[in-house]
Amino acid sequence: MMTxxxxxxxxxxxxxxxxxxxxxxxFLIARKAGGTFILRLDDTDPERSKEEYVDAIREDLExxxxxxxxxxxxxxxxxxxxEAADALRAEGRFYEAFxxxxxxxxxxxxxxxxxxxxxxxxxALALSEAEREAMRAERGQGVWRFKLDHDRIEWTDMILGDVxxxxxxxxxxxxxxxxxxxxxxLASVVDDTEMGVTDVVxxxxxxxxxxxxxxxxxxxxxxxxxxxxxxxxxxxxGEALSKRLGTLSLRDLRAAGVEPMAILxxxxxxxxxxxxxxxxxxxxxxxxxxxxxxxxxxxxxxxADLGPLSARHLHGLEFSAVADQIKDxxxxxxxxxxxxxxxxxxxxxxxxxxxxxxxxxxxxxxxxADEDIDFVREALALLGEPPYGPETxxxxxxAVKEKTGRKGKGLFMPLRHALTGRTRGPEMADVLPLLxxxxxx
Numbered sequence: 001m002m003t004x005x006x007x008x009x010x011x012x013x014x015x016x017x018x019x020x021x022x023x024x025x026x027f028l029i030a031r032k033a034g035g036t037f038i039l040r041l042d043d044t045d046p047e048r049s050k051e052e053y054v055d056a057i058r059e060d061l062e063x064x065x066x067x068x069x070x071x072x073x074x075x076x077x078x079x080x081x082x083e084a085a086d087a088l089r090a091e092g093r094f095y096e097a098f099x100x101x102x103x104x105x106x107x108x109x110x111x112x113x114x115x116x117x118x119x120x121x122x123x124a125l126a127l128s129e130a131e132r133e134a135m136r137a138e139r140g141q142g143v144w145r146f147k148l149d150h151d152r153i154e155w156t157d158m159i160l161g162d163v164x165x166x167x168x169x170x171x172x173x174x175x176x177x178x179x180x181x182x183x184x185x186l187a188s189v190v191d192d193t194e195m196g197v198t199d200v201v202x203x204x205x206x207x208x209x210x211x212x213x214x215x216x217x218x219x220x221x222x223x224x225x226x227x228x229x230x231x232x233x234x235x236x237x238g239e240a241l242s243k244r245l246g247t248l249s250l251r252d253l254r255a256a257g258v259e260p261m262a263i264l265x266x267x268x269x270x271x272x273x274x275x276x277x278x279x280x281x282x283x284x285x286x287x288x289x290x291x292x293x294x295x296x297x298x299x300x301x302x303x304a305d306l307g308p309l310s311a312r313h314l315h316g317l318e319f320s321a322v323a324d325q326i327k328d329x330x331x332x333x334x335x336x337x338x339x340x341x342x343x344x345x346x347x348x349x350x351x352x353x354x355x356x357x358x359x360x361x362x363x364x365x366x367x368x369a370d371e372d373i374d375f376v377r378e379a380l381a382l383l384g385e386p387p388y389g390p391e392t393x394x395x396x397x398x399a400v401k402e403k404t405g406r407k408g409k410g411l412f413m414p415l416r417h418a419l420t421g422r423t424r425g426p427e428m429a430d431v432l433p434l435l436x437x438x439x440x441x
Contacts, residue, residue, distance in 0.1 A: 003198050003199060004195065005199050006026060006040045007027070007037070011054040014251055017248045017263075017267070018241070018245050024064075025228070025230060029291060037066075038071070041075075042184060042187065060251060065282050077191065084186065085144065085182075088216075096141075097124035097144075098142040120171035124142070144174065152164050153211040159231075159296060185213060185216070200226070204229045228294075230271065230294055231295060232299070234300050238300060253303075257351050258349075262310040265278045265309060276305075314350065330361070335434060338433070339360070342430045342434060364422070364439075365421045369417075373441070380438070382396060396432075415428070419439050
């Protein structure tokens with residue numbers, strides 16, 4: 001059977017680093033096996049689902065290179081979910097319940113006080129048809145729950161290993177809300193079954209969902225896919241990351257200049273037994289991915305790790321990869337490749353290129369100590385007009401040394417500060433040939 005995976009985000013907000021793990025893992029499994037990767041939009045909630053988020057999800061995945069083979073929308077499949085619900089009713093596995101949230105909360109508290117697990121007591125199953133009709137007249141439609149078989153639910157997880165859950169310790173899940181909205185637990189099962197999904201990777205917070213969904217899959221006559229539950233992300237000190245995920249959206253990371261291969265390289269190894277290594281291409285990521293090497297322990301994520309990875313990625317790029325951007329900032333074509341060779345090791349993000357071109361084109365804001373002002377003016381008087389060549393720096397500094405007697409750092413650093421406005425940067429012998437005008441103080 002062809003390997004088929006899916007990523008099923010809800011278009012109710014922007015994708016963040018937590019979402020990315022599921023998207024990336026499912027993508028890599030499909031690509032490594034030569035299979036199919038589905039983008040499936042969980043848009044069954046008409047109030048919270050927005051087209052702007054649908055567009056943003058597509059844009060983020062395309063930015064990262066996580067291309068999908070086909071797109072599905074759950075809002076277009078409501079009839080399939082209704083048919084599945086009818087089938088479960090016919091099998092006696094679907095029943096209507098009418099408790100209010102307050103009544104359910106009181107039941108849970110009573111069970112906890114008695115030392116029992118807070119599991120739904122299935123009181124709705126004891127209602128007669130007349131009583132159900134009376135409840136509908138009083139409270140409106142109820143919710144629909146799936147009746148679990150109280151057996152142990154077992155599977156071999158690709159990350160967690162052998163998992164066994166006593167279904168009696170789990171409440172019968174609500175699959176359809178009172179307002180008729182189909183919930184993820186049912187929609188996902190129907191989709192996975194009908195779309196031939198063979199592998200499902202998602203967060204460890206879905207383990208109980210998986211247990212109930214296995215029984216629903218079997219009740220509908222589907223094939224149970226292979227499951228993997230990856231660890232959840234924490235902050236660098238082990239703190240909960242959930243409150244910060246809104247500030248760790250992929251669109252914000254993109255705006256901050258993070259390179260796609262940097263975040264992909266980090267996420268493809270973070271939480272595994274393999275060290276994080278910067279990869280040069282998607283093919284390298286695919287070839288080196290092994291879901292079985294990931295662990296169950298919470299995984300620390302530090303966004304500060306992305307900056308150095310992005311810089312290293314940029315430093316290794318060929319000119320062709322940045323040629324369009326260099327053209328866009330106004331670098332003349334005849335010096336564009338030379339500009340890249342000089343600037344590449346001195347940037348942390350692509351946006352830094354514009355600042356370096358500003359230095360070469362219009363000159364930097366000089367950074368000169370008071371005691372060096374006269375020295376710099378004297379030195380610049382010895383510098384001719386551009387264009388400058390590869391030997392200009394050595395010839396010029398030799399002349400300045402002879403005229404002023406300065407040498408070593410006392411000679412070179414004030415000139416670097418004056419010409420670039422920076423304490424560090426490219427070799428000055430490479431800088432001078434790119435200067436478009438003579439520096440001024």
